[in-house]
Amino acid sequence: MSRLIRQAVVLFLLLTAVTGVLYPLAATGVAQVLFPAAANGSLVKKDGVLAGSSLIGQSFTQPGYFWSRPSATSPGPNNPAASSGSNLGPTNPALTDAAKQRIDALRKADPGNDAPVPVELVAASGSGLDPEISPAAARYQVKRVARARGMDVAKVEALVDAHTKGRQLGVLGEPRVNVLELNMALDATGR
Amino acid sequence: MTANDFLQIGLFLAVLLALVKPAGQYMALVFADEPNRVTRAGAGTERLLYRLAGIRADEDMGWKRYAIAMLVFNVAGIAAVYLLQRTQQWLPLNPQHFGAVSPDSAMNTAISFASNTNWQGYAGESTMSYLTQALGLAVQNFLSAATGIAVLIAVVRGFARRGASAVGNFWVDMTRATLYVLLPLSFIIALLLVSQGVVQNLVPYLDATTLEHGKQSLPMGPAASQIAIKMLGTNGGGFFNVNSAHPFENPTPFSNFIEMLAIFIIPAALCYTFGSMVGDRRQGWAILATMLLLFVPLTIGLVAAEQAGNPAFHGLAVDAQASALQAGGNMEGKETRFGIATSGLFAAITTAASCGAVNAMHDSLTPLGGLVPMWLMQLGEVVFGGVGSGLYGMLAFAVVAVFIAGLMVGRTPEYLGKKIEAHEMKMASLAVLIPCALVVVCTAIAVVAPAGYAGVANPGAHGFSEMLYAVTSAANNNGSAFGGLSANTPFWNVLLGICMFLARFPLAIAMLAMAGSLAAKRAVPVTAGTLPTHTPLFVTLLACVVIVVGALTFLPALALGPIVEQLMSATGH
Known part of the structure; x- marks a missing residue:
């Protein structure tokens, strides 16, 4: 029995060294050489300062920016240090209350727009850090953004289309628009 | 459902099935008794490891020694992960200066990762140092997966060997599973994930200033290497709190496809390996067909x-229609890039396979949408199931199915040429009933204990669902959760820790005992009266046995949770 315990402990330590030290170090080394930008967080810089990651959603509240999906992180939305969904069940009244609040906020910022709100702007994302919105959600906000910035609606639509990614390999996932990249492109137009 | 939904599901199944034979053949070579070109390639490394550990690779173990070795090895792992968490504040690679994890949480996490469950009562990016993640948790991802594969191979040897007193060498099986299967595949998957944007570095969290002049602290870490084995070993323990919903853990639809494939590939391929090792590949395909028959409709x-x-949104000015511009449907708790189809497919895959990773919040699924993952777990994690454990669980059901068929026609049941007698039936019954009993009893405990239902986040039937889901997940070694439940309390940590331990190790030992008694038997010749176990009839019989056990045991509990909630939701409450 003591021989068996010794075999167990030594093999455990050896396999720990292989899978817990060699493997992650090798993976990190190769990843940093092959895909350095991706391995380090797909970081985005603005005027030389770190402005975030193209993969991590940010909060936008000004009418001149496209707004991200609702986020249930705390203490504030889009807090990457504490990723979280709302975990509200479908029959929980808190869910419909939150939805109503978001609809009101969207409609207040965009008076005159009576279209039904795309569900992704009303439902909290799973991670609380969703960097993207659906093309329908982007289209819903185009007139508001154009008005706030004094831009042509057609120009804003063109920017949205330029930043719309289709399904990967034509079939995987969903079409989506990266909100941070779109908003940075808007800022870059100078309006 | 849209055409694209069907297309994505179909594409996934097509790619998976195409990989079953090559991967299955490869693993059959890895675990073959005779040396071959695969095992010769790593023979030097193996010999070195065995010499250092004092292991004699040619020592064939009887089932008892195999079981004890497995148990001792895993208990050592539990102790190591516990110690790492309790001392991480003094150890290197802790750039965020996290303190020691609390004793009940540390013990729960240690048992959780060693039992291939990866239930995470804690939030990764605010609790665990990089060292604990890589050296403790990710290591258990490898070793618990290797343990599952090893036990499965021993069980298969029980069917394949005739008049034998041994079922293999646990150390050799473990080491081979790790070196030849898990490590190479994880490395490839990790790099594929990094190419899509999963982080893999050792720097501290980075501070960013957002466009609207807010502050964001971006978490970093060696995530891809851990996520690869998390999926491949059907572990499920994410690097970040929201698991594969996190953009750093699952950035693109393609990374999602790879992650889903990684969950199912070894469990599916082991069906082929099983068929190959017992000398009749049709047996493996039959088991795989049973698994698909259960998986696809669900x-x-x-x-x-x-x-x-969600019907609750019907009265609001919300557009939830599927179109070319949006996925529509119930998007609460889901990510835009995954929409409905791949969130749903992922949820089904992860709960069929005892993985437990999530790319959407299961607590926010519709009542019927949440019933499917729950029931897939309650079936015993045999629909593909965990690496190794899914197949040996399904083989236990196969023994039961053969027994029932034997009762119906009045013949001694036999499976794969071995007579199924009282001892085998007892072990198969244990394997089938232990998880069922744990779920039912421990959910009852949680529901009556104030400390149990204090953790519930959603009112009414959905709150019951949260507790039922948590116990189901632990007692079937899945690890996913309805995340609203506050389970990082001493009550839940202890209750679920006990469930995870009892679901994994006694069940494995029962199957090893069955393997031992089967290996000793002589083969029974096939006659005209033998029940063929590769036919559509047997596939249907086996699927029905799994469904009947799962339905009889759990319909009352499901009626109190998801079913009642669905009725309320449909009638506008």
Whole structure:
């Protein structure tokens, strides 16, 4: 029995060294050489300062920016240090209350727009850090953004289309628009 | 459901099935008794490891020694992960200066990762140092997966060997599973994930200033290497709190496809390996067919339920219609890039396979959408199931199915040429009933204990669902959760820790005992009266046995949770 315990402990330590030290170090080394930008967080810089990651959603509240999906992180939305969904069940009244609040906020910022709100702007994302919105959600906000910035609606639509990614390999996932990249492109137009 | 929903599900199954034979053949070579070109390639490394550990690779173990070795090895792992968490504040690679994890949480996490469950009562990016993640948790991801594969191979040897007193060498099986299967595949998957944007570095969290002049602290770490084995070993323990919903853990639809494939590939391929090792590949395909027969309709049901959306939103000015511009449906707790189809498919895959990773919040699924993952777990994690454990669980059901068929025609049951007698039936019954009993008893405990229902986040039937789901997940070694439940309390940590331990190790030992008694038997010649176990009839019989056990045991509990909630939701409450 003591021989068996010794075999167990030594093999455990050896396999720990292989899978817990060699493997992650090798993976990190190769990843940093092959895909350095991706391995380090797909970081985005603005005027030389770190402005975030193209993969991590940010909060936008000004009418001149496209707004991200609702986020249930705390203490504030889009807090990457504490990723979280709302975990509200479908029959929980808190869910419909939150939805109503978001609809009101969207409609207040965009008076005159009576279209039904795309569900992704009303439902909290799973991670609380969703960097993207659906093309329908982007289209819903185009007139508001154009008005706030004094831009042509057609120009804003063109920017949205330029930043719309289709399904990967034509079939995987969903079409989506990266909100941070779109908003940075808007800022870059100078309006 | 849209055409694209079906297309994505179909594409996934097609790619998976195409990989079953090559991967299955490869693993059959890895675990073959005679040396071959695969095992010769790593023979030097193996010899070195065995010499250092004082292991004699040619020492064939009887089932008892095999079971004890497995148990001692895993208990050592539990102790190591516990110690790492309790002392991480003094150890290197802790750039965020996290303190020691609390004793009940540390013990729960240690048992959780060693039992291939990866239930995470804690939030990764605010609790665990990089060292603990890489050296403790990710290591258990490898070793618990290797343990599952090893036990499965021993069980298969029980069917394949005749008049034998031994079922293999646990150390050799473990080491081979790790070196030849898990490590190479994880390395490839990790790099594929990094190419899509999963982080893999050792720097501290980075501070960013957002466009609207807010502050963001971006978490970093060696995530891809851990996520690869998390999926491949059907572990499920994410690097970040929201698991594969996190953009750093699952950035693109392609990374999602790879992650889903990684969950199912070894469990599916082991069916082929099983058929190959018992000398009749049709047996492996029959088991795989049974798993698909159970998996596909349930998946379609889940996706359809989610695509139908939440009736509570019908009265609001919300557009939840599927179109070319949006996925529509119930998007609460889901990510835009995954929409409905791949969130639903992922949820079905992860709960069929005892993985437990999530790319959407299961607590926010519609009632029927949440019933499917729950029931897939309650079936015993045999629909593909965990690496190794899924197949040996399904083989226990196969023994039961053969027994029932034998009762119906009045013949001694036999499976794969071995007579199924009282001892085998007892072990198969244990394997089938232990998880069922744990779920039912421990959910009852949680529901009556104030400390149990204090953790519930959603009111009414959905709150019961949260507790039922948590115990189901632990008692079937899945690890996913309805995340609203506050389970990082001493009550839940202890209750679920006990469930996870009892579901994994006694069940494995029962199957090893069955393997031992089967290996000693002589083969029974096939006659005209033998029940063929590769035919559509047997596939249907086996699927029905799994369904009947799962339905009889759990319909009352499901009626109190998801079913009642669905009725309330449909009638406008």
